[in-house]
Amino acid sequence: MAKGITPRSEDYSRWYLDVIDAADLAEHSAVRGCMVIKPNGYALWEQIQAQLDRMFKETGHQNAYFPLFIPESFMRKEAEHVEGFAPECAVVTHGGGKELEEKLYVRPTSETIIWSTYKKWIQSYRDLPILINQWANVVRWEMRTRLFLRTLEFLWQEGHTAHATKEEAIEETLRMIEVYRRFAEDYLAAPVFVGVKTPAERFAGALDTYCIEAMMQDKKALQAGTSHFLGQNFAKAFDVMFQNEAGQLEYVWATSWGVSTRLIGALIMTHSDDNGLVIPPRLAPLKVVIVPIWKDDSQRESMCAAARRLTESWHGRITFKIDERDQYRPGYKFNEWEKRGVPIRIELGPKDLEADQVVLVRRDTGEKITVPQDGLLPRIETLLEEIQASLFQRAKAFRDANTFDEDDFESFKRRIEEPGGFFWVHWCGNPACEAQFQETSKATIRCVPIDGSKRESGKCIVCGAPSQQRVLVAKSY
């Protein structure tokens, strides 16, 4: 595993200082565990946002915004929900210099405030479905934080939809987990397993929680996105009913789904190497950096001019930067842009100018390719896609090489420690057996696959009872 990608904040801030630096805030304990997202890091988040937003719009969703504060009485309406979230909530007790009559919870998630609003919006089947997404920050007072993976405050999107039928809500839940799968694989270049959580791991208040699980370079699992089928739980809690075509009153069916800044952590821990970040080209805010090389001032002028001429037609078609800084030598610049993960570097020196060529350098492999200046932009666009595909293939090969079937519990306990990885094991469905995994191995059931894979007969690895389905087990973040 690459040294710099251990999930420790000081490693991140040291290695990827320009992406995100939480240390700036850590001097005060009250804000420990929060993030400072510097411009380069925020640019990456904006790329993630933009792509997800496109995918949400394509599936018929609209953006909206709801309050940060949730009255305590709202939180209390859904029993499982409040039980799950109350212990990790920040609560406001004072406002305007006075003690509040009712406490306000800083949202850990917005189901309750949104469903209290949906009640006023929904009367008829004609008002359905409601397909809304919110980009927001939420607060969860975790005891232990890890930069990107588990911060006290994080940025995310949360979709909240309301439907007339159970079937439609389930369809929506599955549609959105599929959107997340596509985003993870096609944009983050991170292969994922799609599955459903066991009851023990379900979202508080959900009937089913679907998830995508990715493998990091240390072979631990990271839950990268979730989509919940909420049934009628929130509709009942907030008394949200509609009149169907036959004129009868029914409770509304609900879903919610979300991904967070944790995706940046997933990106780093999937692709980065000892030279720093590797950003998949489709998400890279800066796709190409050009480093002109010169020996003296007059040559500097001519090389930079040549770089500008070469890229004249690129504006608006690709994001690029010409590194004209005089205080650093080329080697320093090469290293710096590698650390920042820019997918392609172009070296342009006097020799290249003479030969009408440039040198392209791939961030993922370090390979240097000399190409003619003619037709450069299409060549780069092709190479970006090649890098994107190759990052995915590399990550997938790594995951597959570290994913095993396992049928013996003793052997499982050994192998989960060394060499580690993902294990497909038979499980009878009994929560007691699930608890055994956790206690004896510190591994958890990540999910039960929903695509029909690993559906085979066997015996529960813990108790030996018959099982028709293998489940994914791994240590996780």
Add this chain to the structure above:
RNA sequence: CGGGGCGUAGCGCAGUCCGGUUAGCGCGCUUGGUUCGGGACCAAGAAGUCGGAGGUUCAAAUCCUCUCGCCCCGACCA
């Protein structure tokens, strides 16, 4: 909250055991020069409440007491 560790320049650290010149090193920063196809070099320079308070002493970064803060491991989790 339990168990470890650490606070000395912007960052990373040495010095503390065994008190004693003007508190040091690397990186970074400033200025000048030479360099420039893989993290340049030389010279000069700026930058410190040694986490804080109290105590012991002729003398404290160093010893004692108290205190504040941070990091790591565990219980919680997107």
